[in-house]
Amino acid sequence: MxxxxxxxxxxxxxxxxxxxxxxxxxxxxxxxxxxxxxxxxxxxxxxxxxxxxxxxxxxxxxxxxxxxxxxxxxxxxxxxxxxxxxxxxxxxxxxxxxxxxxxxxxxxxxxxxxxxxxxxxxxxxxxxxxxxxxxxxxxxxxxxxxxxxxxxxxxxxxxxxxxxxxxxxxxxxxxxxxxxxxxxxxxxxxxxxxxxxxxxxxxxxxxxxxxxxxxxxxxxxxxDRVAVMYAGRIAEIGPVREVIKNAKHPYTHGLMGSIPAVGHDAERLEQIPGSMPRLTDIPQGCAFNPRCPQAHGRCFRDRPEPLPVEDSRVACWLYDEANALSYEDAKRAVAAKEQVSEAQLEEQANV
Amino acid sequence: MVAFIIRRLIQSLFVMFFVALVSFSMFQFIGDPVNQMVGVETSLKERAELRERLGLNDPIPVQFFNYITDAVQGDFGISYQQKRPVSQMLVERLPATLELSLISALFSLLVGIPMGVYTGLNRNGFLAKCFLTISLIGISLPTFLIGILLIFFFSVTLANLQPISIFGLFMLDPKIFQLPSFGRGTVVDLGWWTTGLLTVDGLKALIMPSITLGLFQLTLIMRLVRSEMLEVLRTDYIKFARARGLRNRAVNFGHALKNTMVPVITITGLQVGSIIAFAIITETVFQWPGMGQMFLQAVTNVDIPIMAAYLMLIAFFFVVINLIVDMLYYVVDPRLRIDTGKGSGHG
CATH class of the missing domain: 3.40.50.300 (P-loop containing nucleotide triphosphate hydrolases)
Incomplete structure (x- = not known):
């Protein structure tokens, strides 16, 4: 090409x-x-x-x-x-x-x-x-x-x-x-x-x-493709279906969760806690770390560069091979959180 | 458009009517005209006859009606002092004042607008800052002082300088830059108009008075164009014009400058009116044989017919200029042309 x-x-x-x-x-x-x-x-x-x-x-x-x-x-x-x-x-x-x-x-x-x-x-x-x-x-x-x-x-x-x-x-x-x-x-x-x-x-x-x-x-x-930007950096870039259906970066994940869908009876829309940092005080490491539910030690220290994950590139330490977590682990970690929130939803629906 | 012009014309007639009322009332309040016209040894009988002949015993509304009908026909009475028809005296003086006003208005526009554009585009440039500083001086110095300084330098100082050698190549006589300090120079009589524009001498005589009269307007126009340019250059359509890859000239002059024109036309119109009206000072400084000088003499002699006619003439100029300004808006701004029908009136 x-x-x-x-x-x-x-x-x-x-x-x-x-x-x-x-x-x-x-x-x-x-x-x-x-x-x-x-x-x-x-x-x-x-x-x-x-x-x-x-x-x-x-x-x-x-x-x-x-x-x-x-x-x-x-x-x-x-x-x-x-x-x-x-x-x-x-x-x-x-x-x-x-x-x-x-x-x-x-x-x-x-x-x-x-x-x-x-x-x-x-x-x-x-x-x-x-x-x-x-x-x-x-x-x-x-x-x-x-x-x-x-x-x-x-x-x-x-x-x-x-x-x-x-x-x-x-x-x-x-x-x-x-x-x-x-x-x-x-x-x-x-x-x-x-x-x-x-x-x-x-x-x-x-x-x-x-x-x-x-x-x-x-x-x-x-x-055809979508780039998700956060605080002046690209958090995730990949084919549009992939990013929407299978968001990898925790920020993208939160972003998708905050879109209302017709026929989905959630009481409240999910929202990402906090707000984007001002240009003057972007934190060390990953810019998203104060709001990220899965932030861990390295996220506060080093800035992640976009790494290839499947067809996308994602700037998140969860997907770093050198990191203790493998990609499968990361996926599971993200999914676990998702299940928790879904379980909560179901609970609320049952009540 | 036609309806608009007719409406404006009617308004203008009202304005002129009231100005006529004011100038007419001067006759009633500023002294007795008969006393101004006759000598000390004129008998009371002769005075009464004169009063009757002049129609001063008629009821005031009748006098006013006569005054207006005469004025419309161009008859403003006879000067007390000079015993000549005022309209004839005005016609003699009008070309001098109008030529001076026209040249100084052109000078202030042709220099002021480019300077305004330049200072607007190069906001932080050294030259732009120089222009702004100089314009402050222009705005704060009184007109007559500028005139006197110009005369001092170009007519007096240059006349006393010895020829200077330029790099030993040739001798430069400063006297070639010397400018006349009074009068119109040689004028050409075109029958109904005398012009100083056709002789070198007449043009030279115009330089200093025009600069004196136009400098304040120049700085005003420059500052106005500058601030309007700064405003317009920030707009989205200028950004979009750049994004379309239009040439700089097209963006700066075609798109930006044209959008600054509506306020500039308004101010220019008002200023041209006041240039004509306030040429008085400049005409006095340069002994310019114009209407302003005549008016000042009339004031000294309490020559009311001249003062009244001058007042009405100036009002007439203001009204005409404002009418032209209003029509220029239509030419410049399509949003004002309401008669285009469909889709107009929204946003």
């Missing part, structure tokens, strides 16, 4: 402050293959969006890439000068932001914003670019595109605007789209439509997607 489309190697994003450097994304590595959808989940402040911003080269100062490298089709892009990176943005890496209401410039018609993007990256004539703009609006499901193309953003609803934003991101067929919480600002009923549209378009064009979200439902529906 050829090189993956995107390779992120030991990426560090940091914010120099007066009281020392804050590390917001700490030494993370992952790949995205051609046409693959990688979901990135995690709580607010886990570093998901910053990772996306680092990939498109638009970290807001004083944020900066402190170490590591980002490679697109084998070529390093994280250290390119602004002008070269600009040519890659939009053309090879598209981006979709959270809030469609504010992503479009209110003073220009959507057609003008589309043709501007198209003509920046190709040498189409204005007439050709306009035709292409109408074609794109048709593709993203905007009715009467020939008329709507001359309208202004304020004449579109939120969902329609996000469709326009998707059309803009995909205008010149980028190889990769970084979608940063593309549905968070939308109505629930519109969210599903937008996700379905994004998924369909990317499949049709063979575009890979890095889908940043905190909505596990969206991930389950859309992603």
């Amino acid at each position: 050829a090189d993956p489309l995107l390779q992120v190697r030991n990426l560090v994003v940091e914010f120099p402050t007066r009281r020392g450097t804050l590390t917001a994304v700490d030494n993370i590595s992952f790949d995205i293959a051609e046409g693959e959808v990688l979901g990135v989940v995690g709580e607010s402040g886990a570093g998901k969006s910053l990772t996306g911003a680092a990939i498109i080269g638009l970290l807001e100062p004083p944020g900066q890439v402190g170490a590591g490298e980002i490679l697109l089709e084998g070529r390093r892009i994280d250290n390119l000068p602004y002008e070269q990176m600009r040519r890659i943005r939009g053309k090879q890496i598209g981006a979709i932001f959270q809030d469609p209401l504010t992503s479009l410039n209110p003073l220009y018609s959507v057609g003008r914003q589309l043709t501007e993007t198209i003509m920046t990256h190709t040498d189409m004539t204005p007439t050709k670019a306009r035709e292409r703009a109408i074609e794109l609006l048709t593709e993203v499901g905007i009715p009467a595109p020939a008329r709507r193309v001359d309208q202004y953003p304020h004449q579109f609803s939120g969902g329609m605007r996000q469709r326009v934003v998707i059309a803009l991101a995909l205008a010149v067929n980028p190889r990769l789209v970084v979608a940063d919480e593309p549905t968070t600002a939308l109505d629930v009923s519109i969210q599903a439509q937008i996700i379905a549209l994004l998924k369909k378009l990317c499949r049709d064009h063979g575009t890979a997607v890095m889908l940043v979200t905190h909505d596990m439902g969206v991930i389950a529906e859309t992603a």
Whole structure:
């Protein structure tokens, strides 16, 4: 197999402050293959969006890439000068932001914003670019595109605007789209439509997607693989079914437990005790250790690096072969806890 | 759009009506016009005749009606002092003031906006900080002082300097930078308009007064553009424009600057009005033969017809400029064009 489309190697994003450097994304590595959808989940402040911003080269100062490298089709892009990176943005890496209401410039018609993007990256004539703009609006499901193309953003609803934003991101067929919480600002009923549209378009064009979200439902529906981030690190990364059905990291496990399921009569949703540490006081060892039910000596001492476990990579000492516990033991330990809670549930149900 | 303009026109008529009322009332309260016009030895009978001839014995509403109907036709009466029609005197003086105002407004916009954009984009740059410091001086120094300092340097000091040798290559005579300190220089008479823009001498004479008059507006516009730019550059659509890989120029000028224009147009409109109105000081400092100077002379001589006409003319300029500003909003911001129908009005 050829090189993956995107390779992120030991990426560090940091914010120099007066009281020392804050590390917001700490030494993370992952790949995205051609046409693959990688979901990135995690709580607010886990570093998901910053990772996306680092990939498109638009970290807001004083944020900066402190170490590591980002490679697109084998070529390093994280250290390119602004002008070269600009040519890659939009053309090879598209981006979709959270809030469609504010992503479009209110003073220009959507057609003008589309043709501007198209003509920046190709040498189409204005007439050709306009035709292409109408074609794109048709593709993203905007009715009467020939008329709507001359309208202004304020004449579109939120969902329609996000469709326009998707059309803009995909205008010149980028190889990769970084979608940063593309549905968070939308109505629930519109969210599903937008996700379905994004998924369909990317499949049709063979575009890979890095889908940043905190909505596990969206991930389950859309992603091929999923990376779970916690306190600036990747806790677990693997095929989406594997991560959802058979979570290995205790954090992922807790995360999955906290999703309500229809038809499941639990009295209370499971929750992970405590909250994610602030960037200024990430504990020594594993960042999750204060909240982890299975934390033991080593977790408080050494930081775990992602280790291959089955098809996934998991950053947890439970799966370290050098550790006293074998993988089977670890699985049993996790399962035991699960049985306990299930037994409790059953007990409650019987009462 | 048409309905809006008509509405604004009606409003403007009301404004003008009230300004006319104020200027008319000056005639009633500031001294007796007859006393201003006649000599000491004029008999009481002659005075009464003059009073009757001028219509000063009519009831006040009738006088006001006559005043307005005359004013609409461009007749503002006759100057007490100069015994000439006021409108004729205004027409003679108008080009000088308008040319000066136009040039200083252009100067403040063409220099102020780029400086504002520059300081907005390079917030921490050395040059940007220099601009900001200099702009503080511009804002805090009174206009007349700047004018006097300019005259002192460019008209007085330069005239007394000896030619300087530049690296022994050629002699530089500082006098070529010398600028005239008073008057409009040579003007060309176009029949209905006299212009100083067509002669080198006239242009040279415009430089210092325009800078004096425009410097305050320049610093104001620069600071306004800067703060608006800082605001707009933080918005999502600028981030998204960058993410689409648009060229820096397109992002900074096409997307960011255009979004700063609505407040800038508002302020500029108001400032152009006050440039015309407050050219008085600059015109006095530079002996500029404009309306402001005429107004000051009129005040000294209690020449009420001139003062009243000047008041109405300035009000008229303000009203027209504001009308233009309101129409420019429509050109710049599509969200105000409500008549586009479907889907509008929401968010």
